Amino acid sequence: MGRISEFDRREVVDAALHQFWAHGFNATSTETLCRVTGLGRSSLYHAFGNKVGLYEECMSTYLADADESVDAVLTHERVTVLERIAILFDDLIDSEMTRRTSGGPSGCFSVNTALEAADDPQLAVPHRQVTDNLHKRLEILADHLRAGQAGGDISVSLTPSAQAEVVNGAVVGIRVASRVGSQREALRAIADGAMMVLTP
Numbered sequence: 788m789g790r791i792s793e794f795d796r797r798e799v800v801d802a803a804l805h806q807f808w809a810h811g812f813n814a815t816s817t818e819t820l821c822r823v824t825g826l827g828r829s830s831l832y833h834a835f836g837n838k839v840g841l842y843e844e845c846m847s848t849y850l851a852d853a854d855e856s857v858d859a860v861l862t863h864e865r866v867t868v869l870e871r872i873a874i875l876f877d878d879l880i881d882s883e884m885t886r887r888t889s890g891g892p893s894g895c896f897s898v899n900t901a902l903e904a905a906d907d908p909q910l911a912v913p914h915r916q917v918t919d920n921l922h923k924r925l926e927i928l929a930d931h932l933r934a935g936q937a938g939g940d941i942s943v944s945l946t947p948s949a950q951a952e953v954v955n956g957a958v959v960g961i962r963v964a965s966r967v968g969s970q971r972e973a974l975r976a977i978a979d980g981a982m983m984v985l986t987p
Contacts, residue, residue, distance in 0.1 A: 796834065797848075799824045804845040808892035811903050812842055812910060839909055846913045849896045850920045857924070861931050868935030869985055872954060876978035879958060883965040883974065894966030897921075898959055925951045932985070942987045950985060957981035 802824045806815050817838055821828055835841040860874050887893055897917045904910035904917070928951040935941030941950070960977045 799826060799834070800841075800844055800848050803841050804849060804896065805892060807842060807845055808849075808896045808899065811899060812838075812913075813903065813907075839912070842910070843912050843916065846897070846900060846916045850916065853897075854920070854924070858927075861927070867940040868931055868938065869940045869982075871931070872985060873978075873982060875954075876957070876961070876982070879961055880971060880974045880978065883961065884971055887965065893962075895959070895962035898962050921955070925955060928954060935985075940987065941985050945984065953981050953984050 803820055806819060806823050815838075817828060817831070820826075820838065820841065821831060824831065826834070831841065835844060856878070857875065860871050860878065863871055863874070866874070883893060885891075897920070900910070900913050901917050904914035907914075925948070929947040932941055932950045932954075933947040936943050936947060941947075945953070957977050957980065961974045964973055964977060
């Protein structure tokens with residue numbers, strides 16, 4: 788394959804993302820990436836620099852898509868902040884079950900990366916992408932929870948920042964539980980526990 792268009796680039800990134808998500812960075816060979824993307828080794832390196840460069844673009848794409856999906860729910864004006872958080876959990880659980888049924892990768896690509904990259908210097912940039920995004924998402928979530936507290940539909944038993952950590956912890960817990968094969972009821976229990984902290 789020669790030079791690739793922007794449309795083809797997204798297809799290549801999606802194919803590589805699926806592979807990295809399912810198997811991790813170190814367990815995915817360049818040969819496997821060539822096979823799943825349809826790119827030759829030289830084309831892969833020309834487009835992304837190297838395997839790490841492709842991984843970094845996969846992470847950027849994954850985080851941007853996740854941010855867009857979450858923001859669409861958090862900015863919904865016709866429901867309360869508490870209801871928005873409930874929708875986030877519903878959507879998360881549904882997506883995990885759907886991917887499992889379809890044979891797609893379970894769990895969270897960013898969580899997987901945070902664990903794999905923690906002690907791997909070559910993954911320093913992806914690790915920073917994950918941590919920077921996490922800090923940004925926690926701040927945004929805390930702002931919404933603060934507005935919910937002011938409006939009376941979110942409990943004031945904890946600070947908004949602490950509540951944001953609880954929600955994020957539940958999200959991570961659901962992702963990890965899904966990855967090890969937990970059923971919907973178990974994922975629902977994790978979400979319900981977090982909602983109890985938020986409910987006035």
